[in-house]
Amino acid sequence: MWEEKDNKLVRTFKFRDFTEAFGFMTKVAIEAEKMDHHPNWSNVYNQVIIELTTHDAGNTVTDNDRNLAAKIDGLV
Numbered sequence: 001m002w003e004e005k006d007n008k009l010v011r012t013f014k015f016r017d018f019t020e021a022f023g024f025m026t027k028v029a030i031e032a033e034k035m036d037h038h039p040n041w042s043n044v045y046n047q048v049i050i051e052l053t054t055h056d057a058g059n060t061v062t063d064n065d066r067n068l069a070a071k072i073d074g075l076v
Contacts, residue, residue: 002069002073004061007053007059007060007061008040008051008052008053008059008061009051009052009053009061009065009066009069010049010050010051010052011049011050011069011072012047012048012049012050013047013048013049013050013076014046014047015046015047015048016046017045017046018045018046020046021043021045021046021047021048022043024048024075024076025041025043025048027075028041028050028072028075031068031071031072031075032068035064035067035068035071037052037054037064037065037067037068039051039052039068040052040053050072052065052068052069053065
């Protein structure tokens with residue numbers, strides 16, 4: 001589940017292995033590019049941590065973040 005903290009939507013995703021995690025990141029990258037709304041994220045082996053915030057809105061959570069979060073959820 002997404003958690004709102006420090007003016008960000010944050011979620012950790014865990015996968016079977018690195019290949020699955022990287023494949024997920026590729027799908028997210030394609031959706032984020034379509035929306036011109038790019039996440040802050042990190043990946044270590046099978047774990048991907050995503051943080052969403054809107055820089056143009058003063059680093060707050062906006063509908064853009066919620067919409068991308070919903071699209072990301074649909075990729076899992």
